[in-house]
Amino acid sequence: MDASKLPWKRGGLTLAGAALATAVALTVPSATAAPGDPGTRGDVTLNDAFTRAADEFGVPRDLLVAVGYGETHLDGHGGEPSHAGGYGVMHLVSNPERRTLERAAQLTGESERALRTDDAANVRGGAALLDELADRAGLDEAERRDTAEWYPVVAHYGGQDDPRLKRLYADAVYTILAKGVTAKSAGEEAVVSAAHRVRPDRGGLETVRPLDGSGDAPGTQSEDYPPAHWVAADAGNYKAGRSAAIDTVVVHVTQGAYAGTISWFQNPAAQVSAHYVVRSSDGDVTQMVRDADTAWHARDANSRSLGIEHEGFVDDPSWFTDAMYRSSAALTKHLCDTHGIPKDRQHIVGHSEVPGNDHTDPGANWDWDHYMALVNG
The missing domain is CATH 3.40.80.10 (Peptidoglycan recognition protein-like)
Structure with missing residues (x-):
């Protein structure tokens, strides 16, 4: 299917481009985005931000929440970076080797500053990256509605090169998806997602030995500390x-x-x-x-x-x-x-x-x- 004809696509947006990788005050203040940014918005709760971004980019809403929760527990940390230079709820990365923050800016029209500091803009950025990865994976409209089909997309979003880490990352997201999320802000506004017990389609990662020893084949154990x-x-x-x-x-x-x-x-x-x-x-x-x-x-x-x-x-x-x-x-x-x-x-x-x-x-x-x-x- 021609991705440009799908109903959730934005007119005139170019989705070809760079390689992708990695990646609570839940009321988003408008002051965090520069004037004129698409990220400049009134008080938008994080719940609303997830719902709007999921609708805009054709990403299952609760899967989007699960990815964010796995990365940051839905805490933007005031725009401060992670150890790997990742920003915001969706951990958009800017370091010498990974540029998902910059790519998200290209895909959404949000400024890099807004993507770093505005939770709603950041969630849009994460959804746009997942959308692009879904296009690259060839997901059609029906597959996009099935959260089981998003597993390879989620595995790539994590940004790991090692197939064991790809599976570790995606398995963690799908574990969160299966349990559902309820995360409260300091203001007691809760972000909630339903529990979805799905059997993910791991594709080529199905045969990868799980790093954490789950599944039929244990991983390589430490000689210094055998449980590791x-x-x-x-x-x-x-x-x-x-x-x-x-x-x-x-x-x-x-x-x-x-x-x-x-x-x-x-x-x-x-x-x-x-x-x-x-x-x-x-x-x-x-x-x-x-x-x-x-x-x-x-x-x-x-x-x-x-x-x-x-x-x-x-x-x-x-x-x-x-x-x-x-x-x-x-x-x-x-x-x-x-x-x-x-x-x-x-x-x-x-x-x-x-x-x-x-x-x-x-x-x-x-x-x-x-x-x-x-x-x-």
């Missing part, structure tokens, strides 16, 4: 070997999503890494740098520390689940026992507590009392 999966960081993002004895565990928060963080540490442009990454929803753990090697996560403390990244954002406590606390505490207990590290707050520290660092993670929302009780329990 092993996915190596790029060799340019850490140093082989150690110049000091290990005596510290450093707790971090990713400022991004699980699959995106793993992908970022595989990217040689990152120049950062951590030994372990922990998922919010269920405490799944991936190791990316061996304990015996020096990850780049805490500046002067790198040579003597082990870094654990936790999926989420510092200012949003909804990411810090009990499953995450328990899984991370079990990992920290294992690392302390293995390397002879005392299980106290002098040796288990936050990134912000390491001398010479300017980071704020894990922040005030991290429950140190609960965490340390688990580590020692």
